[in-house]
Amino acid sequence: MEPRVYATYWIETAFPLQQAAETMAGEQSTGTFVRVPGETDELREAHAARVEELVELGEVAAPSLPGSVLPRSGESVRRTARVVLSWPISNMGLSLPNLLATINGNLSELKAFSGLRLIDLKLPAEFLTRYQGPHFGVEGTRKLAGVYDRPIIGTIIKPSVGLSPEATAEQVRVLVEAGIDFIKDDELQADGPHCPFSARISAVMRVINEHADRTGRKVMYAANLTGEIDEMLARHDHVLAEGGTCIMASMNSIGLPAMKVLRAHSELPIHGHRNGWGLLGRSPAIGMSYIAFQKLWRLAGIDHTHVNGIDNKFCETNESVIASARECLSPMFDPPHPGCEIMPVFSSGQSAKQAAPTFRALGSIDCMFAAGGGIMAHPGGPAAGVRALRQAWEAAVAGVPAEEAARDAPELREALDAFGG
Amino acid sequence: MEPRVYATYWIETAFPLQQAAETMAGEQSTGTFVRVPGETDELREAHAARVEELVELGEVAAPSLPGSVLPRSGESVRRTARVVLSWPISNMGLSLPNLLATINGNLSELKAFSGLRLIDLKLPAEFLTRYQGPHFGVEGTRKLAGVYDRPIIGTIIKPSVGLSPEATAEQVRVLVEAGIDFIKDDELQADGPHCPFSARISAVMRVINEHADRTGRKVMYAANLTGEIDEMLARHDHVLAEGGTCIMASMNSIGLPAMKVLRAHSELPIHGHRNGWGLLGRSPAIGMSYIAFQKLWRLAGIDHTHVNGIDNKFCETNESVIASARECLSPMFDPPHPGCEIMPVFSSGQSAKQAAPTFRALGSIDCMFAAGGGIMAHPGGPAAGVRALRQAWEAAVAGVPAEEAARDAPELREALDAFGG
Numbered sequence: 001m002e003p004r005v006y007a008t009y010w011i012e013t014a015f016p017l018q019q020a021a022e023t024m025a026g027e028q029s030t031g032t033f034v035r036v037p038g039e040t041d042e043l044r045e046a047h048a049a050r051v052e053e054l055v056e057l058g059e060v061a062a063p064s065l066p067g068s069v070l071p072r073s074g075e076s077v078r079r080t081a082r083v084v085l086s087w088p089i090s091n092m093g094l095s096l097p098n099l100l101a102t103i104n105g106n107l108s109e110l111k112a113f114s115g116l117r118l119i120d121l122k123l124p125a126e127f128l129t130r131y132q133g134p135h136f137g138v139e140g141t142r143k144l145a146g147v148y149d150r151p152i153i154g155t156i157i158k159p160s161v162g163l164s165p166e167a168t169a170e171q172v173r174v175l176v177e178a179g180i181d182f183i184k185d186d187e188l189q190a191d192g193p194h195c196p197f198s199a200r201i202s203a204v205m206r207v208i209n210e211h212a213d214r215t216g217r218k219v220m221y222a223a224n225l226t227g228e229i230d231e232m233l234a235r236h237d238h239v240l241a242e243g244g245t246c247i248m249a250s251m252n253s254i255g256l257p258a259m260k261v262l263r264a265h266s267e268l269p270i271h272g273h274r275n276g277w278g279l280l281g282r283s284p285a286i287g288m289s290y291i292a293f294q295k296l297w298r299l300a301g302i303d304h305t306h307v308n309g310i311d312n313k314f315c316e317t318n319e320s321v322i323a324s325a326r327e328c329l330s331p332m333f334d335p336p337h338p339g340c341e342i343m344p345v346f347s348s349g350q351s352a353k354q355a356a357p358t359f360r361a362l363g364s365i366d367c368m369f370a371a372g373g374g375i376m377a378h379p380g381g382p383a384a385g386v387r388a389l390r391q392a393w394e395a396a397v398a399g400v401p402a403e404e405a406a407r408d409a410p411e412l413r414e415a416l417d418a419f420g421g
Numbered sequence: 422m423e424p425r426v427y428a429t430y431w432i433e434t435a436f437p438l439q440q441a442a443e444t445m446a447g448e449q450s451t452g453t454f455v456r457v458p459g460e461t462d463e464l465r466e467a468h469a470a471r472v473e474e475l476v477e478l479g480e481v482a483a484p485s486l487p488g489s490v491l492p493r494s495g496e497s498v499r500r501t502a503r504v505v506l507s508w509p510i511s512n513m514g515l516s517l518p519n520l521l522a523t524i525n526g527n528l529s530e531l532k533a534f535s536g537l538r539l540i541d542l543k544l545p546a547e548f549l550t551r552y553q554g555p556h557f558g559v560e561g562t563r564k565l566a567g568v569y570d571r572p573i574i575g576t577i578i579k580p581s582v583g584l585s586p587e588a589t590a591e592q593v594r595v596l597v598e599a600g601i602d603f604i605k606d607d608e609l610q611a612d613g614p615h616c617p618f619s620a621r622i623s624a625v626m627r628v629i630n631e632h633a634d635r636t637g638r639k640v641m642y643a644a645n646l647t648g649e650i651d652e653m654l655a656r657h658d659h660v661l662a663e664g665g666t667c668i669m670a671s672m673n674s675i676g677l678p679a680m681k682v683l684r685a686h687s688e689l690p691i692h693g694h695r696n697g698w699g700l701l702g703r704s705p706a707i708g709m710s711y712i713a714f715q716k717l718w719r720l721a722g723i724d725h726t727h728v729n730g731i732d733n734k735f736c737e738t739n740e741s742v743i744a745s746a747r748e749c750l751s752p753m754f755d756p757p758h759p760g761c762e763i764m765p766v767f768s769s770g771q772s773a774k775q776a777a778p779t780f781r782a783l784g785s786i787d788c789m790f791a792a793g794g795g796i797m798a799h800p801g802g803p804a805a806g807v808r809a810l811r812q813a814w815e816a817a818v819a820g821v822p823a824e825e826a827a828r829d830a831p832e833l834r835e836a837l838d839a840f841g842g
Contacts, residue, residue, distance in 0.1 A: 028581075028609065029581065029582055029583075029609070030580045030581065030582060030583050031580070031581070039579075039580045039583075043580065043583040043584070044583070046583065046615070047580075047582055047583035047615070048583075065703055065704055065736075066705060066736070067703065067735075067736025067737065067738070068736060090613050090614045090615045091582050091583075091609065091613050091615075092582075092609070092611065092613055093611070093612050093613045093614060095611065095612065095647075095648055095649070096674075097611075097647050097648055097649070097671065097674035097675050098609075098611045098612070098613075098647055098648065098671075098674065100671070100673065100674040100697060101608045101609060101611070101647065101671045101674050101694075101696050101697070102609055104673070104696070104697040104699075104700060105608060105609065105696045105697065106696055106699060106735065107699070108697075108699030108700050108702075108703050109698075109699035109702075109703060109729075109735035109736055109737065110735065110736070111734065111735060111736045158460075159451040159452070159460045159464065159468075160449075160450065160451065160452070161450055161451060161468050161512050161513075162450075162451050162460075162464040162465070162467065162468035162512075163464070187522045187526060188449065188450065188512065188513070188519075188522060188523055188526065190513065190514070190516065190518075190519045190522070191514050191516065191519070192511050192512050192513055192514045192519075193511045193514060194467070194468070194511045194512075226516075226518050226519055226522065227516055227518055227519065227678075228516070228518070228678050228681055228682075229650070229678045229679070229681075229682055232678075250518065250519075250521070250522045252521065252525070253517075253518035253519065253521040253522050253676075253677070254518050254676055254677075254678050255674075255675055255676010255677065255678060255679055256674070256675075256676065257648075257649050257650045257653075257675050257676060257678075257679040258650070258676055258678040258679055260649055260650075261649075261650055273522075275522050275525070275526045275527055276521060276522070276525040276526065276529075277530075278525075278527060278528070278529030278530035278707075279525060279529050279701055279707060279708050279709065280700055280701070281530075282486055282488065282529050282530060282707055283486055283704050283706065283707050284487060285704065286699075286700060286703055286704050286707075286708075287700050287707075287708075288700065308530075313532065314488075314527065314530035314531065314532060315486075315487070315488025315489060315530055315531070315532045316488065316530065317488070
């Protein structure tokens with residue numbers, strides 16, 4: 001049997017559901033509006049997409065998106081459903097760019113639908129013959145960061161843009177002295193003329209390397225090398241030469257083929273930043289879930305990715321945040337193939353108070369937990385901020401309520417008072 | 422004065438509009454939730470995004486997207502507005518990938534908004550020092566196709582996927598003999614194992630070259646080379662070696678950095694396929710207009726792009742289709758800089774009946790006009806289908822109603838009868 005790709009969609013339509021699902025399958029494989037001579041039964045048998053599953057989910061009062069039509073039957077009740085389609089891999093080959101044209105293509109523009117969203121994806125392990133998956137993943141990242149038995153505590157350089165290389169390095173100095181495990185560039189800071197990548201990384205790594213020489217702990221710095229392909233490879237080499245241990249790229253800015261090239265070249269973990277994902281992710285009626293999205297990028301080679309955070313400052317629900325994070329830690333291929341698990345990165349409005357609910361929901365300490373104000377605005381200063389986060393996670397893992405743990409942990413006490421318990 | 426990037430958004434919010442616009446500007450430049458030591462007045466002056474324009478557009482009854490919050494004031498009326506933000510280019514440098522992180526970034530995920538969509542973009546001409554823009558554009562494409570004084574009449578190989586190289590070439594034979602100007606691969610057909618790119622293009626170009634030898638007219642074939650970067654460059658070289666005159670890539674599948682590499686390498690026009698754009702384009706409340714989207718890709722180097730068609734089979738309005746097409750033909754930089762104009766490609770359910778309304782709305786013959794069923798299903802066969810399309814455009818340009826022109830044009834008469842007048 002030829003291996004197949006499976007994609008799960010949420011749909012909303014006034015057409016009979018089976019017919020609607022078959023329209024999707026036809027549009028994205030052998031279907032033609034006018035039957036042409038080459039469209040034989042044999043060709044359809046070998047290449048037509050199949051409707052594998054169809055589950056009705058309920059009715060909606062009004063169309064979620066404009067531009068849809070009603071069937072000629074006069075039916076005007078719009079129903080929602082979950083549809084699983086499959087394709088033989090011979091249609092697109094083992095190619096992520098061509099997979100995208102198959103699973104997305106023109107589907108969102110079909111008139112029969114007033115809502116259509118990709119919610120999951122299952123790829124055959126044959127893709128691993130063409131894509132490398134994560135090089136470092138959870139274990140490799142822990143080893144480079146020297147952090148075990150707890151989340152990697154991280155933060156982000158702020159303000160997002162505008163600091164000089166020297167000012168960035170000064171902020172890094174404060175953070176490494178505070179005991180942080182991980183620091184990342186903001187996604188807005190890459191290689192602007194006021195803060196060239198090369199000068200910034202040299203200045204930052206001087207601080208990190210001196211600190212490592214003194215303490216034996218090398219803080220991981222995710223250097224935002226987002227740019228053109230030749231630039232990214234050269235910047236990677238500069239990070240490596242300066243002794244850096246992580247690179248970062250904005251996934252939506254660079255595309256999957258550039259990520260594949262970066263992965264093949266890189267000797268460092270790749271921190272996959274998802275900025276821009278809101279365009280695909282926020283509307284429940286269109287776009288793509290992060291569950292589906294991150295599988296493409298894990299296969300292409302990222303080692304970490306952002307999943308937002310519990311009670312974040314953005315509009316994503318906690319349920320969605322945790323589903324994304326759990327997915328990062330779940331194998332996307334069955335044994336004996338590698339599962340391509342990666343490290344979820346919690347961030348956005350995070351402080352000590354989110355440690356316990358995050359651990360409860362995730363059931364794991366294999367994550368990065370990044371806080372900005374939660375560290376820099378701690379009443380006792382950044383070092384107290386970092387300590388408070390560690391204390392909060394220790395309590396969470398031990399099953400001790402934060403309020404109780406705070407009796408013997410003054411930094412946690414201050415954090416809970418400052419940021420809310 | 423430092424050159425600036427201008428981005429126009431449509432927003433929906435219950436917050437005071439000025440405050441909402443400033444939240445956007447802050448999030449995408451120097452703003453921090455907790456003031457940090459490095460955020461000086463000088464830094465803000467140099468790097469903060471500015472609100473350049475704010476025009477209220479009206480109220481909405483219900484939030485378009487979930488996840489938004491109301492202001493503490495208790496205000497619950499949601500208003501829409503057009504907002505123009507600007508950034509100095511020193512923030513992101515002359516880099517399209519980093520521009521994306523700036524103009525999109527996390528904006529769509531902000532809680533203050535129940536709708537936020539990028540609707541236009543104005544870039545400084547300095548970007549032309551780093552990006553090549555279209556190599557061929559309208560004039561270069563006309564020269565290679567040998568078609569002047571009318572639209573380039575095109576069609577698409579169907580079924581979308583499943584034909585062997587030989588079966589594809591047989592379909593091409595029918596089409597070139599019918600007098601077609603332009604043929605493209607379907608976006609689902611790239612390099613699947615049942616129809617390898619190299620064998621397909623060799624088979625197709627044998628037919629096209631033989632026809633050119635006989636007739637002196639070389640039909641343009643847009644070969645879908647979408648794939649990984651090394652694959653695309655090798656496939657381009659194969660097309661060139663076989664005497665082909667066009668390559669095609671799915672923009673959303675490959676990303677801007679891969680397009681930049683392809684443009685630098687290519688000696689052929691690049692047909693930019695927009696499949697997947699529905700994910701960004703269909704909802705009026707989120708995503709990106711095609712007006713903004715195509716400017717990024719023109720700068721990166723595409724020569725043609727799809728704009729859907731009048732009365733298309735998808736859900737886009739005619740107004741939106743024509744706005745996209747006109748934009749392709751409008752300069753995106755002022756003289757003396759090149760305008761980077763490209764050829765709009767009309768397709769999707771097109772036949773002779775759409776020639777007149779398309780010409781009236783576009784005011785130009787500088788386009789490709791692609792029909793599938795409108796050619797293959799013509800009652801007189803494909804050659805009559807192509808003739809009918811040319812007749813329809815001649816009549817449209819001459820200002821003669823199609824019904825009148827059809828009196829002396831039997832193929833047009835048949836087309837109007839078959840596909841509706």
